[in-house]
Amino acid sequence: MPSSPDRPRAPLAVTCGEPAGIGPEVVARARARTSAPFFVLGNPDHFAGFGIETRTIDAPADARSDILCILPHDVPGAAIPGQPVGAQAAGVISAIARAVDLATTGAASGIVTAPINKKALKDGAGFPHPGHTEYLAALGGDADVVMMLACPELRVVPATIHIPLSQVPATLTPATLETVLRVTHAGLIRDFGIARPRIAVAGLNPHAGEGGTMGREEVDWIADLVIRLAPDLGCFGPLPADTMFHAAARAGYDAAVCMYHDQALIPIKTIDFAGGVNVTLGLPFIRTSPDHGTAFDIAGRGLADPTSMVAAIEMAWDMAGRRG
Numbered sequence: 498m499p500s501s502p503d504r505p506r507a508p509l510a511v512t513c514g515e516p517a518g519i520g521p522e523v524v525a526r527a528r529a530r531t532s533a534p535f536f537v538l539g540n541p542d543h544f545a546g547f548g549i550e551t552r553t554i555d556a557p558a559d560a561r562s563d564i565l566c567i568l569p570h571d572v573p574g575a576a577i578p579g580q581p582v583g584a585q586a587a588g589v590i591s592a593i594a595r596a597v598d599l600a601t602t603g604a605a606s607g608i609v610t611a612p613i614n615k616k617a618l619k620d621g622a623g624f625p626h627p628g629h630t631e632y633l634a635a636l637g638g639d640a641d642v643v644m645m646l647a648c649p650e651l652r653v654v655p656a657t658i659h660i661p662l663s664q665v666p667a668t669l670t671p672a673t674l675e676t677v678l679r680v681t682h683a684g685l686i687r688d689f690g691i692a693r694p695r696i697a698v699a700g701l702n703p704h705a706g707e708g709g710t711m712g713r714e715e716v717d718w719i720a721d722l723v724i725r726l727a728p729d730l731g732c733f734g735p736l737p738a739d740t741m742f743h744a745a746a747r748a749g750y751d752a753a754v755c756m757y758h759d760q761a762l763i764p765i766k767t768i769d770f771a772g773g774v775n776v777t778l779g780l781p782f783i784r785t786s787p788d789h790g791t792a793f794d795i796a797g798r799g800l801a802d803p804t805s806m807v808a809a810i811e812m813a814w815d816m817a818g819r820r821g
């Protein structure tokens with residue numbers, strides 16, 4: 498748990514996520530594993546049956562830490578494990594927007610999102626975004642946002658996120674990478690309390706291009722950009738991605754900025770899938786999430802591990818305390 502706040506803080510708003518997934522289960526089980534104040538936006542029926550006492554509340558300020566408090570949100574019908582219901586998609590999406598409103602007005606200290614199934618939301622309600630990160634960026638006024646996944650041993654940032662691998666080289670530009678590095682640097686200072694962040698930058702190509710023999714992006718512009726920004730942002734690289742995640746290498750930086758989704762997320766989900774947290778940097782409000790998805794294969798079977806949800810809640814609460 499984070500240190501005691503200097504003054505009372507509003508509780509966190511947790512979104513229900515996909516009812517057919519493990520979101521409701523990990524939210525319910527998290528209640529028994531942390532004392533951080535939160536309430537969940539969703540259909541109260543979806544949170545029954547996990548052996549956790551629940552209570553519906555009328556307002557965020559009514560939230561308590563000893564009971565799972567649910568602020569009712571219209572996500573109609575039963576939750577069917579592994580089978581998304583199209584009619585629920587709009588409610589899953591609007592719960593996210595409502596949580597953002599609550600955080601923006603100060604009724605919530607920040608938001609923690611339970612996992613969504615992107616295909617279910619697209620099929621059910623035409624959700625146009627590939628993930629929370631992009632939706633939250635839009636809700637946050639087209640903010641320049643960065644996806645960071647963090648665990649005690651490692652923080653990673655993919656510079657490109659939910660796009661096909663074939664589009665990565667064209668999407669990566671000096672301007673986009675510079676923005677990612679600046680937002681990452683600011684987030685490490687503001688939300689992680691690191692006074693002088695050290696940021697390792699991965700190469701795009703095998704062996705970071707090996708002097709242009711295995712790809713040219715590193716020699717054409719990535720190295721120059723990193724050198725130019727190094728005095729301000731404490732960045733270095735580009736490094737061969739295959740050798741920058743072992744324990745001794747990790748000790749040399751506070752975050753690794755990677756060129757694409759899996760380059761960043763494979764190492765952290767391998768090192769600490771249970772404890773990883775997804776945090777969006779650059780938003781005008783706090784947002785964290787567990788690092789796992791809807792896990793339809795185990796939904797409704799009582800097998801879901803709430804550790805990542807607990808870590809996400811505690812990280813958001815800690816950030817809220819740091820921001821004051």
Ligand SMILES: NC(=O)c1ccc[n+]([C@@H]2O[C@H](COP(=O)([O-])OP(=O)(O)OC[C@H]3O[C@@H](n4cnc5c(N)ncnc54)[C@H](O)[C@@H]3O)[C@@H](O)[C@H]2O)c1
Binds near residue numbers: 788802
């Ligand atoms: N923050 C989010 O909203 C978020 C994050 C990641 C994935 N997703 C979405 O979730 C859906 C499924 O994605 P996926 O299958 O790639 O990943 P997943 O994380 O849902 O599942 C991967 C594997 O890990 C297991 N697993 C996941 N969480 C677990 C937990 N808490 N306890 C025990 N086992 C757990 C699953 O059973 C599965 O075998 C996709 O639609 C994806 O886009 C959403």
Ligand SMILES: N[C@H](C(=O)O)[C@H](O)COP(=O)(O)O
Binds near residue numbers: 629630788
């Ligand atoms: N890219 C994330 C992951 O694989 O864990 C995940 O899809 C979540 O993304 P959002 O937070 O943008 O939904």
